[in-house]
Amino acid sequence: MLLKLTLVMMMACITSSHIEATLQVGFYRDKCPFAEAIIKDVVKKSFIINQGIAPGIVRLQFHDCFVRGCDGSILLDSTPINQAEKDGPPNGITIRGLEVIDIAKARLEAVCKGVVSCADILAFAARDSVVLTGGLYWDVAAGRRDGRISRASETVDIPSPSFNLNQIIQSFANKGLTQGDMVALLGAHTIGRSHCFSFTDRLYNYSTRMMQDPNLNPYYAELLKQRCPRVLPQILNETLVVFMNQSPYLIDQSYYENLFEHAGLFISDQALLDSQTTSQQAAIYAANGLAWEVDFVKAMINLSQIQVLTGNQGEIRANCRVINPY
Ligand code: HEM
Known part of the structure; x- marks a missing residue:
């Protein structure tokens, strides 16, 4: 405390x-x-x-x-x-x-x-x-x-959940964020949920030669398959979700621990282990949750200041859903 x-x-x-x-x-x-x-x-x-x-x-x-x-x-x-x-x-x-x-x-x-x-x-x-x-x-x-x-x-x-490491680094760099920011920010996937359709390609349609992503832990894949069957009626396709990890409403370092068990939910998550620098950063966070939280806060601050409008730019909307009338 x-x-x-x-x-x-x-x-x-x-x-x-x-x-x-x-x-x-x-x-x-x-x-x-x-x-x-x-x-x-x-x-x-x-x-x-x-x-x-x-x-x-x-x-x-x-x-x-x-x-x-x-x-x-x-x-x-x-x-x-x-x-x-x-x-x-x-x-x-x-x-x-x-x-x-x-x-x-x-x-x-x-x-x-x-x-x-x-x-x-x-x-x-x-x-x-x-x-x-x-x-x-x-x-x-x-x-x-x-x-x-x-x-x-x-x-x-x-960025798309099917992006590889170079693609996610590039997409964060395009917004002025560093690779370090990116590794820290992806830890946000320690909370929340995902719809099945955001990752089922990894289970059933990975490539022309392989149905399942070989980089995905087979036990985790089975669990995901139970939650997300291959063929779904439209209504279920829109509603079926899985939690991002075992503690979906608790910010902790479990996201990084999961990566080392090959249980990152998206290709883009698991991609953090594909280079020595990103993998080392993830290992530090997996071992030390507070180190991650400190870096996560710094990265959230950087994220929240991307290309902001200030001074006389833009407007103060009266209703967040609609622009003000002239
Ligand atoms: C490579 C970068 C990223 C990709 C590809 C990605 C992709 C996704 C996808 C596909 C989902 C699930 C959406 C759904 O099907 O319901 C998701 C959920 C989520 N993402 Fe990301 N994300 C990325 C980075 C981030 C960052 C930087 C943050 C915040 C700092 C973030 C926060 C979250 C949270 C909190 C959820 C859970 C949302 C909920 O429970 O409603 N993600 N992300």
Whole structure:
């Protein structure tokens, strides 16, 4: 406990050293003093009803930041003339937690109209979700503004679960994140769930010569096959899910331990063992959960600052699902 407390204090220092000049810790202190407390309260109450919203929101933050930066563009709804990010292939039925952001936004608009951006709400809510699942706390630098553009076609920037190591390194590098950030961030797969269709190619359709991915632990593969049969009616295809690991609502280093048992769920997870540097980093995290959590926090801060809109850029949406009328 004492160790964790010390780490929390260290986090505050790490946070301030990584903040870009444009974002500030305590940004809403004068403008909307209870903003962070309101968001925390909404996330906490939603988590009590459904723990799944925590991993859902952490993933929303990742998907938001990888497309047009952390500008809340994932929260916008499609319109008759525009298919939005949230309806792009990596999102669609697999994303969750959007309604939590809506509730927080409604409560904030009631007390400080037009002040707190949807992009910032998501960044705070992602931090709160990590804390609720047992992860370390960090101060979120705020001041992001909301984008006005959201295109499903741009979700190609989000890496695919069938990517190999070079491809995932490249996709994170494209967003200004290092290989080290990437290895730490993938540990987010210690929480949450996956739909069967996101990985069943590894079980039934791996290559022209092999049905099953030889890099997948055969016992784990059998378990996955029981949960995810080969042929499914459409309705089950959309609803059948498996947990990412044995403790789906607890942030811990088990993700990295699983990799060394060849029980990473996606090809892109298992790929972390395909080079000496990434594999060594994963081994350090598997042996020392706190070392991972500290690096995870630093990487989440870097993630949450990708291509942010600040100052007079963008807008503060009144409703996170629609852009403001001119
Ligand atoms: C190579 C990079 C990544 C790939 C290919 C990837 C892919 C996926 C896929 C396919 C799912 C399951 C979706 C479903 O079928 O329901 C998933 C879930 C998840 N991902 Fe990732 N992901 C990556 C990186 C990240 C990062 C960087 C984070 C956060 C920092 C993250 C957080 C999560 C979380 C928390 C879930 C569980 C969501 C839930 O329970 O609703 N992922 N990811």
